[in-house]
Amino acid sequence: MKTTAKTGNRSYIEGSFSGIISILLLFASRLNENLNYNLALSLIPVFFSVVSIIKFKKNNSGRISVRESSKIGTGVFLVSSIWCIPYLFFGSNNQYSEFIPMILISSIIVGLIVGFLIGLILKK
Numbered sequence: 310m311k312t313t314a315k316t317g318n319r320s321y322i323e324g325s326f327s328g329i330i331s332i333l334l335l336f337a338s339r340l341n342e343n344l345n346y347n348l349a350l351s352l353i354p355v356f357f358s359v360v361s362i363i364k365f366k367k368n369n370s371g372r373i374s375v376r377e378s379s380k381i382g383t384g385v386f387l388v389s390s391i392w393c394i395p396y397l398f399f400g401s402n403n404q405y406s407e408f409i410p411m412i413l414i415s416s417i418i419v420g421l422i423v424g425f426l427i428g429l430i431l432k433k
Contacts, residue, residue, distance in 0.1 A: 316365065316377050320384020323361035327354045327385060328392020335396050354389045354416075355423055358382045362427050375428035382424020383417055390416035 331353050338346045362381050366373040390413055397405040397412070405412075 316380045317384065319361040319365050319381050321388055323357040323381075324354075324385040324388025325392060327357040327389035331389060331393050332396050335393070335400065339400070354386045354420070357389070358385045358420065358423050359427055361385055362424065362431060366431060373428065373431060375425060375432060378428025378431065379421055379424040382422075382427060383420040386416040386420025386423070387413070 331350055334346045334349055334353075358381065362373065362378045365377065365381055369377075394409055394412075397409060
């Protein structure tokens with residue numbers, strides 16, 4: 310009996326990688342004031358969403374639905390933003406703490422859109 314791939318596992322793994330790399334970039338930006346990290350921070354979850362959706366499709370016998378890719382994209386962005394919340398709360402001297410709910414909601418929306426678009430592209 311063959312088991313199917315799970316969307317949640319992909320989201321947790323790739324989202325954790327994305328969050329950890331984002332935190333490292335945030336700390337690096339604090340050390341070097343001239344480092345512009347905004348574009349990199351925006352593209353890291355997108356990259357890991359694409360990688361995660363492609364891996365899921367490969368593990369699922371080459372099939373993926375737009376719904377599954379939307380779930381994976383949303384999960385990757387949500388887990389990545391959850392990883393970054395401690396930095397925003399403690400590492401930035403509490404100057405961004407009032408924006409945490411807005412950051413979570415916006416990451417869910419962006420992850421849903423990115424996952425949907427990637428799913429449309431990869432569905433064939």
